[in-house]
Amino acid sequence: MSDNIVRAKDLGMAGCHTCGQVVRLMEKKHCVCPRCGSDVHYRKNNSITRAWALLISAFIMYIPANTEPIMYTTSLGQQGSDTIMSGVIYFLSHGDWPLALVIFSASVLVPIAKMITIAYILIMVQRGSARRQAENTRLYILAELMGKWSMVDVFVVALLAALIQLGTLTTIEPGPAGMAFASMVILTMFAAMALDPKLIWDQTE
Amino acid sequence: MATEERPSICFVCHECDALQQVSAIKPGNTVNCLCCGSKLFSNPVNGIEKPLALIVAAAILFIVANVYPVMTINIAGIERAATLTDSAMIFIELGRPELAAMVWIPGVLIPGFIIFGLFYILFSIRFNLALPYTRPLLVWASRLLPWAMMDVFLLGVLVALVKLVALASVFLGPGFYAFVVLVLAYAAATASLEPHTLWQALGEQSDGQREACCER
Structure with a gap:
């Protein structure tokens, strides 16, 4: 980028992650923020390794989240199960395409897009690439923000299960995909937090 | 330094x-x-007053949204109502406490903590009260902010509503309307908050203590 930009790290300074206070670290690796008491460091510890580990775990959870049933419906003795895709197809067949689109984006597209984005940034950082740094930073911020929307199905099942409990008539019970979705969301959020976007800018041509 | x-x-x-x-x-x-x-x-213009007003609104709506049922359904004469917390507690009844935690913590507990925590901090700053524990509260509110999923919960309520309308007669409770406005008020409050303004205001309250810390 521009030549007259100074990185805080090069001057032995760092900004607090929690409150933004600028601290002079010099040769110390980390210190306690004088303003808010958080730990201040130049870069997050083992950022790349931790982000990869969390990302791979999240990807493993993504598979049962989409293949296993999210809920079991028992209606007059008849058992049925619903996966995310069967729910999307149900809405599509009833002409509810906006809702089908919402569920499909939140549960299928958003998590995979977030995981690909984080993996892409990790690979760029590991290869020492200094290309498209501003674009990659914006991608990172976007990925960080959108991940939580995949939780929507867990909330839907909770509400349906709470309302449809009619003794032996109809009951709704959560399936194994619920916990898989929740774990995937938590793991991708931790992966995004573990990845330090400042690493994108540590590379120079 | x-x-x-x-x-x-x-x-x-x-x-x-x-x-x-x-x-x-x-x-x-x-x-x-x-x-x-x-x-x-x-x-921001009115960087303390505006978020404080919105947070007060959010705090009142938060109580209403959590006390009154979001929806009542009627299937074959059997009525059943559920509040936001009920929808988490059903998982405990069904023997899935981990799922109950996954709904209740990001959907109710963390947003509640952030709303009442920010109210306490903003109230302390606005009226120069120098109340205790404002700094650790602000640290935790900013750390927990990404984990507050009320907006996602609202989307879940809307999707569940569409699914239920096909099965039964659904009546929206006061909790539903409070929840919709709550999500809007909460979003407006967090958008109008500038962390830098808050930290500077907190810094001015106990400058002596801070300068001493800075020399470390």
């Missing part, structure tokens, strides 16, 4: 680590990072 002087302030970009000296800006303006373009800080 902290390098922070009033007219021009030292900022390190959270995303790209670019060190920048920024002079004071007029209320209503935002400063973006020279290097990567992400937001450095802003100086």
Whole structure:
């Protein structure tokens, strides 16, 4: 980028992650923020390794989240199960395409897009690439923000299960995909937090 | 040692680590990072009063939304109502406490903590009360902010509503309307908050203590 930009790290300074206070670290690796008491460091510890580990775990959870049933419906003795895709197809067949689109984006597209984005940034950082740094930073911020929307199905099942409990008539019970979705969301959020976007800018041509 | 002087302030970009000296800006303006373009800080108009008013509204709505049922359904003469917390507690009844935690913690507990925590902090700043524990509260509110999923919960309520309308007669409870406005008020409150403004206000309250810490 521009030549007259100074990185805080090069001057032995760092900004607090929690409150933004600028601290002079010099040769110390980390210190306690004088303003808010958080730990201040130049870069997050083992950022790349931790982000990869969390990302791979999240990807493993993504598979049962989409293949296993999210809920079991028992209606007059008849058992049925619903996966995310069967729910999307149900809405599509009833002409509810906006809702089908919402569920499909939140549960299928958003998590995979977030995981690909984080993996892409990790690979760029590991290869020492200094290309498209501003674009990659914006991608990172976007990925960080959108991940939580995949939780929507867990909330839907909770509400349906709470309302449809009619003794032996109809009951709704959560399936194994619920916990898989929740774990995937938590793991991708931790992966995004573990990845330090400042690493994108540590590379120079 | 902290390098922070009033007219021009030292900022390190959270995303790209670019060190920048920024002079004071007029209320209503935002400063973006020279290097990567992400937001450095802003100086919102009424930076304390506006979020405080919105947080008070959110706190009242939060109580209403959690006390009154969101929906009542009627299938074959059997009525059943559920509040937001009921929808988490059903998982405990069904023997899945981990799922109950996954719904209740991000859907109710963390948003509640942030709303009442921010109210306490803003109230303390606005009326110069120097109440205790404002700093650790602000630290935890900012750390927990990404885990508050009320907006996602609202989307879940709407999707569940559409699914239920096909099965039964559904009546929206007072909790539903309170929840919709709550999500809007909460979003407006967090959008009008500038962490830098809060930290500076908290810094002024106990400057002596802070300067002592800075020499470490």
